[in-house]
Amino acid sequence: MKLSEFLDKVVLDENAVEVGKISDMDIEPKQNLINSIIISIGDFGLKRKVFEVKTNELSEIGDYVILTIDKTEIESRIQAQKENNLEKTKETLKKVRLNIIEGETATKIKTLKTKRK
DSSP, X not given: OXXXXXXXXXXXXXXXXXXXXXXXXXXXXXXTEEEEEEEEESOSSTTXXXXXXXXXXXXXXXXXXXXXXXXXXXXXXHHHHHHHHHHHHHHHHHHHHHHHHHHHHHHHHHHHHHHHO
């Protein structure tokens, strides 16, 4: 199967419910391995969601790609991914705030030293 035939294939869960389409994959070219498949859910834009499945979670590849997991599991993974991304964003904001505060403190110290001279 060619890559162009594989991308955009419709993906079904274990109950044959459509969950999305293949949008990408993670490969190891030197070992000729596919590590995981990226599946897109929804339209392009703000409401588009993606999730990753490992190759051992694929049941069958033919006209459709059939997974060994159900839609509930997929939705819980997407939610967990969203929460993880939110936590990473919060940590980044804390670091940025800390850098700003440290920068302002350093500026104040330099200003005080300048005034003392």
